[in-house]
């Protein structure tokens with residue numbers, strides 16, 4: 802019994818560390834001028850020198866409850882609006898699926 806509780810506590814502890822790292826990596830990719838460079842157009846949390854061409858990225862969980870929708874928006878925004886200013890990061894190979902998923906983990910904390 803005791804050993805089971807200890808194992809559960811350890812599992813929760815480690816998964817929260819791993820999860821925290823993913824969010825941190827996602828934030829780095831989001832802010833990196835050579836990667837997501839999302840700040841060029843979006844106001845995001847504590848990001849500096851943010852642009853305002855795109856809408857501020859806030860309340861993401863409430864506004865994008867469907868992960869697929871958010872993923873598609875970053876992978877290829879031209880799907881929803883062929884004239885959008887936002888670059889198709891996935892389609893153009895600027896970001897990988899893995900990188901977009903990390904960015905999304907960060908965005909969902911906003």
Ligand code: HEC
Nearest residue numbers: 837838839841842854855856874875878882885886887888
């Ligand atoms: C060159 C400017 C530009 C860059 C860089 C850019 N975006 Fe956008 N983004 C826009 C514009 C303009 C819109 C609004 C029009 C649209 O929805 O396509 C938008 C819309 C969005 C939306 C929908 C927001 C809403 O409220 O509907 C999300 C989510 C988003 N961008 C995420 C990102 C992420 C994540 C990055 C970085 C990987 C990024 N954008 C980089 C210009 C940009």
